[in-house]
Amino acid sequence: MPDSHKVRQVEAIANGTVIDHIPSAATMIVVSMLANDDDEVFIGQNLRSARVGRKGVVKIAGRELSDREASSLALIAPGASLSIIRDYKVVAKHVVPVPEVFEDVARCANPNCVTNHEQWPTKFEVVGQQPLRVRCRYCERGFAPGELEPT
């Protein structure tokens, strides 16, 4: 199909950030984690995707997320891609890099972990890449991303 006839599943934005290839179930979590209350946000959920079957797309208009801001995505939505849009054009696009440590983006799933009992940010160190495995810096338990709930 020529580009001119391609129907966008989610409204285009002139400037800002597009997060694509989000596992569908994580779409609203991504919105709550990354979008500010006054951001203009466009959301697509359960969209068809040749790559991942069903996916979510989140577009945040007028704001370019840094890799650091987006790093939590690697834990909540592994494989998601991040595009920076300027004047309707993609000027940068890449899969969200996995940081060495995820700081304060998820609660520890161990109910006896000290971070669930004290006001203290969580830290999860990456101990395996494929599949992604993390380890709580405090209680030293290992987890798959799906076992953790975002903060």
Added chain:
Amino acid sequence: MRPVAFAGRNIISIADFGHADLIAVLDAAAALEREPRPRLCDGRLMATLFFEPSTRTRLSFEAAMHKLGGSVIGFSDVASTSAKKGESLADTIRMVEQYADVVVMRHPRDGSARLASEVSRVPIINGGDGSNQHPTQTFIDLYTIAKLFPELRDGTRELTVAFAGDLRYGRTVHSLLAALAHFRCRVLTVAPRGLEMPEQHLAHAREAGVRIDAVPSLTDAIRAADVLYMTRLQEERFPDPLEFGHIKATYRVDAAMLAGANPRLRILHPLPRVNEIATDVDRTPHAHYFAQAGNGIPVRQALLAMVLGKT
């Protein structure tokens, strides 16, 4: 891993220590056992913060500090502290570090000692954080094994260490396995179904080159092992009291069972024991658990002196 200077260092998790570090602690403990240094920590103050009771660990640390000439303050009953009033752990540490040169803490939450170490300007020694780590017990276990079997250090013979009992929840066996992975060892495991050693601990040791085999009974372990490390079975892990009764009888060593033992065999236990080692074992040459507890003094002296920059 290169050895790291110990002065000012925290003792939180055995995973923080490499082979050279472990050897440095064993050497320092041996030196203090050979030649006591009653003035080594003159003028230094240790705070013991025991948010949950542990008579053995606290007394052993306090004895160790007194024998180095240092002083001790602390509490062993959380009900009498500000934590009971809702003070955060971080604030308690920020207060105590104003008074003490080193802090030894035991706390019911996993990871509490690591959190404290991120707040504190003085070294934190973990005396047990929930079900996570108890690194000084591991140093004691390792020191005990190295004293009994010098080949652990020189690697001239592969040492066989058997772990028996609750290998799933017992933090001492997880940590000791991690420490042994730095040496030439074979490991045997004997555990009731459902209380086997978690795969993540086994995998880590195997990656380091440790041969690990599960054996069906204590008798098999007794015949083959140089060291039998017994742990306590906790009744609350068994929903069925009948099953607990049966397992308790199976995971019990008595003197009669030791007739076919490897003559070198020594039995260790982090204590307290309940039923898993019959008292008639105490009179056999295989019993070594009380001597192991005694090793707590030189090992904890060594750790205190090292983090205080005195050795």
